[in-house]
Amino acid sequence: MNDCIFCKIIAGEIPCKKVYEDDDLFAFHDINPMAPVHFMVVPKQHIASLAETDASHAPVLGKLFAKLGELAKSQGLPDGFRTIINTGRVGRQEVYHLHVHIVGGPDQLGHMLPRNK
Ligand code: 5GP
Ligand code: ZN
Numbered sequence: 001m002n003d004c005i006f007c008k009i010i011a012g013e014i015p016c017k018k019v020y021e022d023d024d025l026f027a028f029h030d031i032n033p034m035a036p037v038h039f040m041v042v043p044k045q046h047i048a049s050l051a052e053t054d055a056s057h058a059p060v061l062g063k064l065f066a067k068l069g070e071l072a073k074s075q076g077l078p079d080g081f082r083t084i085i086n087t088g089r090v091g092r093q094e095v096y097h098l099h100v101h102i103v104g105g106p107d108q109l110g111h112m113l114p115r116n117k
Contacts, residue, residue: 002046006097010044020071024060027071035082036105037075041068047098050087068102077104 008014010026019027019039027041043060047053053061072081081104086093 004046004095004097006042006095006099007046010042019075020067024063025067030101035103037077037081038101038103039071039075040099040101041071042097042099048096049093049098050085053098064100068100072102072104075102077102079106080104 005014009016009028016031017029019029020041021027024044025041026044027039030038030040041064043057043064045060047057068083081102084101084103085091085099086101
């Protein structure tokens, strides 16, 4: 097993607040939420970042993106949400296991993300 913290969360070796799990995907709340609702969706397969993907990852990436809207609604975000993927050093990625942040909550986004008008 590698050292990846998200692989350990997926394996149940580190506790988390789980949102969803199936054969290919895992979703859990961010330990340091930046909004009333903030969870992450990850492939169970260890992919370090979006910079490491190629055509072989298309099925799992397609499955992941096709699930985001349903998961967001299930977490109480019927009016929309912010989707964030940080990639690499310049993208300020902290955990090198590909993850999509889903961030939302009533009228919070303007305060938390300066570029959001
Ligand atoms: P990144 O900057 O890589 O896109 O974001 C990594 C995210 O993972 C951060 O928002 C951070 O709060 C979250 N995180 C880091 N370690 C843990 C952990 O052990 N458990 C959970 N639930 N989230 C974590
Ligand atoms: Zn991993």
